[in-house]
Amino acid sequence: MLPNNDDRILIRKRFVITRPNQKTTLLEQINKFKSYDHKNITKLLCSYAQPSHVGIVTAKAQYSLDDYLSLPGTDPSRSKLLVDWMYDLSQALEYLHSQSICHRHIRPRKILIDGSRIYFGPFGIGGGSDTFSPTVPTPQRLDQIQNYFHDQTYVYAAPETLLSRGKRFSDVFSLGCVFLSMMTVAQGHSLSLFAQYRAGSSQDASFHNHLDRVASWRNRLHAMTTSGQRNGIVGSGRKVRQLKSEVDWLQIIEEMVKAKPKERTKMAIIVNGYGSGKAIGGRRRSLDGGGYSGQVAAALGGVTTHHASGSVVGSGANGRQGTTGQKPELSVFDGYFQQQQPRRFDQTGGW
Incomplete structure (x- = not known):
């Protein structure tokens, strides 16, 4: 029974029965979801x-991650929350994978926020196909195809899910794409501009079809970010x-969005x-080289060591080492980002 609280807002989702065995399948999926026990899963x-x-009822969230990333402003506390939330979502997905469970529907609209808590919304209940094939001829109109190319189900899908059912490595790819979107906003950039950059001259804004642009x-x-560290520049508060946390997570993201599963x-x-990853001062401890994600980045082969001289010695996954004491070359992007006007992409669908 639910508590008697007139001020509480709840969300109901109904699944209409259209096939004889659909109710049994839905009830099995619901019972399976009820067995999940993690603070970052609804x-x-x-x-x-x-x-x-068949219906399910959940508590109302304050935002979806999609809504939250679209909020105006560059509050530095939001940047810190976004970085901290990456660890929370990583914990939740690792919990599922440790139970041999695949999410298969990771995208910003399926991730919910309530106060300082972030969590996966309901998934795996009443879902359709996990494969996508926009190139198969259909009678869809052009505007429907364009909406398809910007639907989050397609945009955040791993490359292999175009041909087969997604597995755990597919979840890693999708979450890495979500993290890159979160990091884009954390650094004060526009997601619409990121989508425009990925799509280029095409209508396809997916990550999997533009891995070179994602990289x-x-x-x-x-x-x-590393330039700001070396020069003592701290932007947007x-x-x-x-900045060290962001550098480490960007190295981890690189390992999450590899083309090969x-x-x-x-x-x-x-x-x-x-x-x-436990908190210091109310939230998570430092994510620098001595903290959580710095150690992860080192294990993945992407650690960056900061010396007193201000130089940076990096060791990538390919084993190469080098020392850079100069500001990285960013001009290759400058013209593009100064000339382009943000183009709005209206994404369809929801959960």
């Missing part, structure tokens, strides 16, 4: 079944420790291998 308050439909964008964020890192490496 709880079903109740469910019910009637001859014509270039990540490299740009990484270069700007972000502290040096925050087996080359992607595992969530257990990110979460369990190299630190507890």
